[in-house]
Amino acid sequence: MTTTNQSHSHPFGKPVNILKFGEGNRIIVDKEALEKSFLHPDVKNRKIVVFSIIGAFRRGKSFFLDYCLRFLYANYSSIESRKNDPQFNKDWIGLPEEPLKGFTWRSGTKRDTTGIIMWSDIFLHTVKTTGEKIAITIMDTQGLFDNETSPADNSRIFALGTLISSVQVLNLVGIIQEDQLQYLQFATEFAKFAAQDNQGSSGKPFQNLLFLIRDWGNPDEYEFGTEGGAQYLKEVLKIKADQKPELKSVRQFISVSFDEYSCCLMPYPGKHVARKKDYDGQWKLMDEEFKDELVVIIEKLLKPENLILKKINSKDLKGFEVKEYIQSYFTLFQSDTLPQAQSIYESTIDKQMNILISKCLESYKLNALKNQDLLEENNLHIFHEMSKSKTLIMFSEEKKMGNAEHARKYKMKLEAEMEKSYNEWKDRSLKSIQQLKEEKKKTEEAMKEKLRLEQEALEAERITREKQAELERQKELQLIENEKYEAEKKAMDSRLEAEKERAKAIEAEREAEKAWRQVLEEKLKNEQLKNQKPPRRRGCTIL
Template identity: 35%
Template structure:
């Protein structure tokens, strides 16, 4: 199998702080085969020792075999890819992505999409602190287009409570920017589903269970005194995610669970589990179902690999100093991400306009005319910044919007100095060319005059 897991966020063994391996991140997301393609990021998150990496390897296999009907391959072959095991010790620390992005042709858009698969360490369990859990889960939700929330047996109230920070942030963000949900798709994947007689395994049964859990089927809360907080959480989740889904998975089979030599080969698994793996994985990765990662800066456009690199760098920088992942800090971070992205777009607007008047024919212009053009294009760039920045209308709440706007204006002035130098250089070249032409003309006239004088001299009687 080509490719391997690459650690992009690691935990320092001494300080216990999470650190970004930017070189590793760039090595995957800035590969030539990613380029400017839109990206789809599918991540799996959830508690320690619940089979996240095991599940992801089926996604790897689907992509490697390009989603062919027999994508599971030889049923006697061990399951390879992200490191996994059946023991008590966790295998994933930090965040990993697959080293080779997969290119899939998205039928609905007619474009190639770079698919990134992400594995995360256990969260919201006895092995991981609440701070670390929230840190990892937040980065997972914010960078992925689809997050698979891996749960065991059922969707419990604690599982929803773990999402409280994100639902609070998402609900407030929707009110502030009034355009889109804070997060994209969240799939509750219930492993070892405990009640198949009541609700059958699969997507249809999962949707019924999810509606019950979210209180959309008319059930009353068991404890009326908690109904307000209970309902606020559920309403916040609905406001925070573009799409909420649920899939109920059967047990892998008790043979594999008790076999110390179990290595994930399909013929060791319960036939019912294999049946649902065949149904679940295409729901996430089939060409007609790919969910593109939404750009944080360019409204209505998909994100690129380069944007994801900038986003993750910003996230890590914001929380590097030990800040807690709270609704307010998440909002501040997203305002910074959007502002930086809008700034890049605005700079491109300015530079493209200035290049169009200075570089095509290499001619200079009067300094006053250049200044006039500069001021006009600067206004256009600032207008583009405010138009593209989803937080521009909330600048009173987010000072970073104004700070980045000031930074943009300073950068434009610095770029103008460069364009002034280019214009001066063009003017000097024009003057030198004119001087050469004058000299050449003078020489030509002198030579012609001398020739005429000679003719006159020799013809004189």
């Protein structure tokens, strides 16, 4: 396998001890770290993948997880890196000489990890085809079977890691031994109980278990990788007629308790990796065969299409729900004695049922809040019964762990919670109804007054319009009268002018007649003069 010279060292995140053992093996839980991680705004409403590894101390668990971190940072966003989901990076393993960072690890005989440690930076992925949002958490666990941890604590760590995870990697060396399988058997009674009470359901108490066998020494019989591992695991878990009951029990437990179980056979990593105390994780010092198988198994576990979501009874859990389950399991395991399987089972049922009750009650309250202002006083109880009936149907239709008695018990609890909620919002509704009536009365009176004022304003406006119209009409009539007067005056003036002209004409005729008469008279006079004898001239004296 070839790689490009590209570093995938990550500056984000750190190991956080969410659980450790105090004095007297008392369990100490870091609730703040749990809340910070699982209630983070980018995580709490996402579906969760919980990837965990468990096994004997000093067998390379943290080393394996650190290469998982390198893959995750190269191929996913995270709450600290804030980058978009990148394309798949086939060269995620990084530079050959790049030191390994992440969870602390080292070779030797002393344990390095204590309790349960979670990587603080949570990885984010959005499925492109569906838009489904997923968060991926990585957990490391204290190495088992050292000289400082009691068998009870070994069992508690094993139990917690398996209960919390959606993928549990059981890191073993050489072969699968019977005493190692016995540490799975702690949950046998729980698994049987869960299988019995969930008949007809696909829900099993645990999800995916991977036996990761390191330093596999028989590749000629079963080849390296998951295919050879599947063949080997099938042979190991085969139930035989002559087996002792406890051996059969373990094998039966695995088949009824895990959704899937598989095995991967890994080569020896090389002398430098296994023996040198100063080895810092550079893959150039690994045997090539080991490096190739390491790349293959990590991609099979963590590529987007291979992610396994955390479920309880076949229901995908979100960040805030996972936090509740983890915290309840930690509380359950506080005692020095490993709890009975029945108590683990009951705790799981109780937590799931209480989450379901909260969800149903929230739906009931939202319905009441949305409609309470629309209700009349005598309809409150009717509405309560209708909402209660719908909520109980919702409760009945949801998938649940447990049997009919569990369902009946928590249904009664839900009914009691709804009655309590009804009494609370009924009092508020009665006050609200009274206030609404008073406000309605005030509003109606205000509307009446407003309507009266509007009508008065309309009437005043109508009168004003009528007066204005009358004035306009009077103006028009006056204009017509003025025009008529002007026309009559003009006609009168024309008649007077005509009379004057006629009088002038008559006067002119008279003058003409007078002149004619004078001419006639003059003519007659002249005629008369002509007819008279001229007078006798007298002599005149000249002075």
